[in-house]
Amino acid sequence: MSDDDPEQTISIPLPVPPPPAPAPARARDAALVAPVAPRRPADDEPDDEDVDEVLPQTPPHRRRQRDRRTPRTNQLRPGDLICGDCGQGNRPTRRFCARCGTDLDEAEVARLPWWRRLRFRRGPRVVPLGTGSGQASGDTAPNDRWRTAFDKIKIVGGLLFCLSCVVYASYPPYRNAVNSEVQGVRDKAKGFLESRYSPVRPEKATSKTSVKGHGADKLLDQYSNSYWLAPFEAEGQDAQRATAKLEFDRLVSLDQLIVTSGAADALTEHGRPRILLLTFTNGKTSVITLEDTAKPQKFSLKGATGIKGVKVSVGDTFPSKKNDDVAIAELEWFSLLS
Structure with missing residues (x-):
């Protein structure tokens, strides 16, 4: 190129395209690319059009969490806050239960039993301030x-x-x-x-076998030094049974009987009753077995309800070596108050 040439031509070389790859190489590259298949919905996956027709499914089983709460102590002290969920006692300064974490705003406060509150409790020691000597007074509360x-x-x-x-x-x-x-x-x-x-007192008492001076009325005089005395023979053809009849002025119900047997002034000279047979006017009977003592003996009665009288018969005695008789000092009848 010279300066005298009016037209100057600049030539730029163009890139030369690579030669086409041979057919076997193209086939090899295409084989390395995996084809993408269209996604097909699963059999159990509902379509968008059938969402409302899906049946409810059972929720999956969840594994139960382990209880990591601390063991219950059950040692309650006065002033402790008792948890309403687990019953644990907590210090008054806590806001949440130390065992289960429940809020303690409405927890019940533990109190002393009533028998312990009767004891004297030690109060705070209150002493007056000193007068400037640096020592407090020794007075106790x-x-x-x-x-x-x-x-x-x-x-x-x-x-x-x-x-x-x-x-x-x-x-x-x-x-x-x-x-x-x-x-x-x-x-x-x-x-x-x-x-x-x-006490229920009979109106009168009679006996056909009484010894003179010791009639059946002695059973009602409320004196232990007087007694009813009647002949008694348990065996033989001429056996005699001591019997007395007591009558009340109204219908009564008897629940208790006190018997004082024997003669007070001559206990061993006369026989003492061993068995008494009580026959009430309502047809019921009661058998009483006594001990050989001069002290009053108490017995409970059954069946003596709504009666007008009672017959007292001596069935057996503690015999005396001197006389064939039997003595009873007093018969006291009682009714249970309603």
């Missing part, structure tokens, strides 16, 4: 003084009780005196409990 006095009383009482037990075991006169006092208290309590019974 009123609750402490009462507690100290109560403790001393308990100690003295325990010592006296132990001493009395030793004396009771080693000194017979003291033991007899204590037993007598206890028996007196027991008798008073027994009498109070038995005050539910009301």
Whole structure:
């Protein structure tokens, strides 16, 4: 190219395309590409048009979580907050249960049992301030003084009780005196409990076999030094049975009988009843077996309801070596109060 040439031509070389690959190479590259098949819906997958027709399915089984709560202690102290879900006692400063995490805003507060609240409780120690000497006063609180006095009383009482037990075991006169006092208290309590019974007094008593001066009316005079006396022979052709009839002024119901047998002034000179047969006006009977003693003997009666009278027959006796008879000092009848 020269400066005198008016037209200058610039030539740019063009890229030369690669030669086409041979047919076997193209076939090999196409084989490396996996064909993408169109997605087909599964058999159990509902179509968009049939969504409303799918039946409800059973929810999958979930594995039960392990209970990781702490074991229950059941040691409640006064002021503890009792969890309403698990019953655990928690400190008053907690807001949530230490065992299950339940909110304790409405938890119940543990209290002392009533028998423990009767004891003196130690209160806060209250002392007045000093006067500038740097030492507090040594005065104790009123609750402490009462507690100290109560403790001393308990100690003295325990010592006296132990001493009395030793004396009771080693000194017979003291033991007899204590037993007598206890028996007196027991008798008073027994009498109070038995005050539910009301005495029922017969209007009259008669007997065809009474010894002169000792008629059946002696059974009703309320004196133990007088007695009804009648002949009695248990065996033989001329056997005599002592019998007395008692009549009431109205229909009564009898629940208890007290028998005082024998003659007070001559207990061994006359026979004492061993068996009494009671026949009530309502047709029912009752058999009573007595002991050979001059003390009153108490018996419960059954069937003596709505009666007007009763027949008392001696079935057997504790015989006397001097006389063939039987003596009864008193018969006392009682009705249960309604």
